[in-house]
Amino acid sequence: MRFRWFTVIIMTVLLLGGCDAFDYHPYSDEISGMTDINPKNIAIIEQLCKGKNEIKFAFLTDTQRHYDETLDAVRHINQRDDIDFVVNGGDVSDFGMVKEFLWIRDIMNRLDVPYITLIGNHDCLGSGEHTFHKVFGSSNFGFMAGNKFIMGLNTVALEYDYSEPVPDFGFIRNQLLTINEWNSTHPEQQIEQTVVLMHARPYNDVFNNNVATIFNKFVDQFPGLTPAAPTFDSGALKGSKRNGLCINGHGHNYHVEDTFNNGILYHQIPNIAERVYMVFTLNENGYEYEMVSF
Amino acid sequence: MKWFLSNISIAIALLLCPQLMTAQTSEKNSDFYSDFTKQRHEKWASYIPDTFSIQYAGGIGMFSAGVGWRYGQNEQWGTYILGGFLPKREMEHSHVTFTIKQQYTPWHIPINNSIEIEPLNCSFFANTIFGEEFWMTEPDKYPTRYYGFSTKLRFNLGIGQSINFDIIPEKRRRSRMVSLYYELSVCELNIVNMFNRYIGLDDVVCLGVGIRYYR
Numbered sequence: 283m284r285f286r287w288f289t290v291i292i293m294t295v296l297l298l299g300g301c302d303a304f305d306y307h308p309y310s311d312e313i314s315g316m317t318d319i320n321p322k323n324i325a326i327i328e329q330l331c332k333g334k335n336e337i338k339f340a341f342l343t344d345t346q347r348h349y350d351e352t353l354d355a356v357r358h359i360n361q362r363d364d365i366d367f368v369v370n371g372g373d374v375s376d377f378g379m380v381k382e383f384l385w386i387r388d389i390m391n392r393l394d395v396p397y398i399t400l401i402g403n404h405d406c407l408g409s410g411e412h413t414f415h416k417v418f419g420s421s422n423f424g425f426m427a428g429n430k431f432i433m434g435l436n437t438v439a440l441e442y443d444y445s446e447p448v449p450d451f452g453f454i455r456n457q458l459l460t461i462n463e464w465n466s467t468h469p470e471q472q473i474e475q476t477v478v479l480m481h482a483r484p485y486n487d488v489f490n491n492n493v494a495t496i497f498n499k500f501v502d503q504f505p506g507l508t509p510a511a512p513t514f515d516s517g518a519l520k521g522s523k524r525n526g527l528c529i530n531g532h533g534h535n536y537h538v539e540d541t542f543n544n545g546i547l548y549h550q551i552p553n554i555a556e557r558v559y560m561v562f563t564l565n566e567n568g569y570e571y572e573m574v575s576f
Numbered sequence: 577m578k579w580f581l582s583n584i585s586i587a588i589a590l591l592l593c594p595q596l597m598t599a600q601t602s603e604k605n606s607d608f609y610s611d612f613t614k615q616r617h618e619k620w621a622s623y624i625p626d627t628f629s630i631q632y633a634g635g636i637g638m639f640s641a642g643v644g645w646r647y648g649q650n651e652q653w654g655t656y657i658l659g660g661f662l663p664k665r666e667m668e669h670s671h672v673t674f675t676i677k678q679q680y681t682p683w684h685i686p687i688n689n690s691i692e693i694e695p696l697n698c699s700f701f702a703n704t705i706f707g708e709e710f711w712m713t714e715p716d717k718y719p720t721r722y723y724g725f726s727t728k729l730r731f732n733l734g735i736g737q738s739i740n741f742d743i744i745p746e747k748r749r750r751s752r753m754v755s756l757y758y759e760l761s762v763c764e765l766n767i768v769n770m771f772n773r774y775i776g777l778d779d780v781v782c783l784g785v786g787i788r789y790y791r
Contacts, residue, residue: 303782304784312666347768349774385775440718
């Protein structure tokens, strides 16, 4: 009798061992599946956009705990075939727990096009920052999409206590040097436009506002972001070639401002719970944008 | 006032040091001392833990171990304290955790002389994780109630079952009974995560198995 019970228990344990419900801790669950997504997807984007002069990307943000809305957005984006890549603007998770990152990753992986992910302040909670780096890769990245330069920056300084430079001016400077070198050696395919992506914009509560103007001084040296007479008209859907483009999330509502009065517009995208994402088209005339409700 | 204070202090001294009193009367009445000592030992002996358990997973560490007490008329209550260890694995550092668990077991069903089943164990447990990246209350750098939760402290609800094997008296060495148990639990943050269609209970539930020795 005892032997039989023992067998039953062993069988049960073996069966249970097959399922992945054995969790050690919310902040240390196993990271199964795809990791290091940003570098992988950036390589795909650079390949897909090679030689293109018009780039179209969707920006959705603050997906924290809004799994249904994120999934609907992914399905909606999959229905159209004009998007080159998608940006998740950060606050992927709400509590920084490993599973939250993986749930959103698995939803975003359903996209037919590659996507990149920015780090948000919520993603730094607990062991979240480490999980973000494992799953998505570096929180600062720059790449070429056709003849446009896309730079994603970690701007959630409030989470770092000076342990890391946020924003990382060393990184930004290196990107600038890379672009200048590229432009001096590739006269036939100049980078003329730059888009800076970040979770929180300057003068936001999590930005290091002591360096907000210095941040602007670095950003406005990039191609397409150099100062010009501001011509923005809130009613117009078209920006001019000289109007710089920075995109951020974090604020949970749509807001656009010329923060430093130099023509660089900071577009703040509503969170995904509003069932909205935005599509930006970069072309020879500058950029166009539309807000898409789903 | 002085008179009052001195009386109070004598009274407290007498209350706190009954040995003083017994020492004075030990020659006359040695039984009082031995009775008292016996009583005191029995009293403290009731606080010796009844169980020792080792658990794998369950949201409180990779492995955790600790002691516990079973009490109540039908041993329906159990209180357990467990220290857990999280290896480095996917994390930046390894971590130590501490858990206090309260369990309610409404039924004990004997199968035969030596086997008993607890068909339902309901538990509530709080777990803390040690490490500088986890805080109990938000550090001062944040605006008031910025996040509104603690990354260090998790509250969990769990249900499980266990099967208890009596060890026949001749074969007992350190324990009289061995219990195998499992527990499905969910932490409060994951309950919050379930408020949508995409995430179901099966996504958030967390399994732990363990072995428990009874004194």
